Amino acid sequence: MLCLKCKTNSKWIENAKQNLIDVIIDHAHCEKKAAVTGMNLINNYPEKTDLAFEMADLIEEEIDHFRSVVKILDEKGETLREDKKDEYAQKLFGRLRKTQPERFLDHLLVAGIVEARSCERLQILADNLEDQKLKLFYTELAKSEAGHYMAFIKLAKKYFDEAEVKLRLDELTDIEAEIVKNLTNLPMMHG
Helix, strand or coil: CCCCCCCCCHHHHHHHHHHHHHHHHHHHHHHHHHHHHHHHHHHHHCCCCCHHHHHHHHHHHHHHHHHHHHHHHHHCCCCCCCCCCHHHHHHCCCCCCCCCCCHHHHHHHHHHHHHHHHHHHHHHHHCCCCCCHHHHHHHHHHHHHHHHHHHHHHHHHHHHCHHHHHHHHHHHHHHHHHHHHHHCCCCCCCC
């Protein structure tokens, strides 16, 4: 179902397990930034009503996830710290084309790819953590992220020809795979 062309390096989960609080903190920031992506799409394309409705739902869900992750931090006696930035997402969003309507298509697809990678990472966490509460939480969130991926792809196909969407998704997932292969496996959601 997901469009990803490479799997996460197995070293990532080992670093994530050893530095779980850092991963949880970064996860909170990822949820916040996903909501911002939805707002940016609404701001940039206000005339697209279907997009506005879909992004409003996404924003609510991402903010709810953010709240849930911050609650987990609080229960563990931790607080949200400064965002360390997401080199993965910066590189991927840096590949958006500059002209319209191509940029709109790229924005939808890159947002979908990020959701797909998040889905994969959350499922890896769910499969490898001992904490049963976190396992369940990450399993549920992985399903949600898969749904977000599908929503972005569905929107892309609504506004663009399906063949164009498939071609550009193929190009962008090649780029994403190269980015992932060069990650240093930091204890971050996309590290």
